[in-house]
Amino acid sequence: MDRLAELETFVHVADAGGIGAAADRLGVAKSAVSRRLKDLEERLGVRLVNRTTRQLSLTDTGRAYYERAVQLLADLEEADQQAAMVHGALTGRLKVAAPLSFGLMHLAPAVRQFLADNPALWIDLDLNDRRVDLVDEGFDVAVRIGQLEDSSLIARRLAVVRNVCCASPDYLARHGRPQRPEDLASGHVALRYTNVPERRAFTWVDAEGRERSVSVPARLASNNGEMLVDAAEAGLGIILQPTFLAYRSIEAGRLVPVLTDVAWREVAAYALYPPGRHLSAKVRAFVDHLGRCFGDPPYWDACLRTAAARA
Template identity: 50%
Template sequence: MDRLAALTAFAAVAEAGSFAAAARRLGRSTSRLSRQVAELEAALGIRLLHRTTRALTLTEAGRSYHEQVARILAELEAADLSVGRLQAAPRGRLRVAAPMSFGVLHLAPALPAFLERYPEIDLDMAMNDRFVDLVEEGFDLAVRIGRLAESSLIARRLAPLRRVLCASPAFLAAYGTPRTPDDLARLPCLGYSNLSPQEDWSFVDPASGRPWPVRIKARLRVNNGDALRLAALAGVGLAPLPSFLVGPDLAAGTLVSLLDPYLRQEGAIHAVYPPARPLSPKVRAFVDFLAERFGPRPYWEPPSFES
């Protein structure tokens, strides 16, 4: 048994969720991948996959083994890169998925500089707020905002994500400034309808660190951050929004940040991509470019925010 080929086959099947999808990714036959995984299971003396006519899932042992195998294969790739075997010029078509608001505001202005730096890359970017399956839909990578769900994807942090509860000065003049999260229960709020439950906002007690949930009255719910920003600017209500969306408004004073000590700052802006071996130079180039452009102190953060 070719152990490395078997490990590569198992990792590909685990990440793709089917032998057929893994075979397409590796350019091997489905029967060959099935035989290699079966040989690996026989050598280990354990079952790594549950196989049925409808689904293919990892066993508990398979999940644990896959985590270790993915790390080993990634280290092998890094070793190859370190000796220059895979330092080919980035080229080819790069398919990227990105959320709409962040994509329009911050990715789109960056694309001309990226394409100028890498003239042999053709970029195909899909901007929407739908969660995409990178493997099944054929994307090379995605930019994702917030906390990452557990998955086999490789994640590279591009920038911090700072959430801000904000309102217009006119709104605060009319309704008063909230001093604690409990004050929000009496104020008109703006809800992001992609979150659930829609009427509960989560804060944290800065003294004890305990969660401080608040049931709010959402006068308006929208599944788009740009629409919530416009409503907040118009004085319709209070809105929790990311600083990459409202940083200039906060700097200009057209929006005011509220209850900062009570906000739980979780997650970040990441690039995620399947753990392919070897990692494509075009994917590495794009991820490095975005990390360089945004960084730990992104340009959209207002000067009043601490590092």
């Protein structure tokens, strides 16, 4: 009888909402999951799960047992990590999700350094712009950028994300340099990021603290910011993009910031992790590492100072 395997299986079944999904996460057969769950209920002498042909749900006893089981497993992992850290090593595996462009440009170097510093640690990194479900998909931590939705996830702010309006020198020579945001509505064309609603594509806060926006005709719309930066370098339009995407182009002079005195809408980069458990040593160490790597202010914002000095 492996009580730990039973406990882990029960928690996975509750988190995944089904035996099949739990079996996929654990990498075992569905029959093994069913057997462990049955053995656990028989050992305890109580029903933990209500089973129907369509869904699985926890009983009242099951919900109470789940909370204790999650805590026990988290305590065990914390004890393992602390014991390992006595010898200076983080061990185990981290499953991390992050947006594609940000992940390639900024998370990847941080991950490489973290792995180099912790040779006994393994990382599964999923770079995708979709919103993953941390609990259902078994992620330990996710990096997200933007306005956070209300949820039960725990969030830690990693860095401010500032937007910069910029275009190529050739584009500005042909279309003129806008002096105020309203100038963008006539005589200019935008390269628009489609994961932001069109009405919020060019949004700023005025001197009275009111949020305002201007509609700019989009010659190209895409869900990939790197593509839009490349198109802006080619003189195809003007962009409002995060500095973490445009900073290299600005530093090289391929893009020129405009309307730099405008308070464009700011967001932030966050590390998110599921609630209800202790923050494991490896997750805490990884999140701390990201904060140090990005800096405050983040290193990519140095491009604004470079552009101001060049002007």
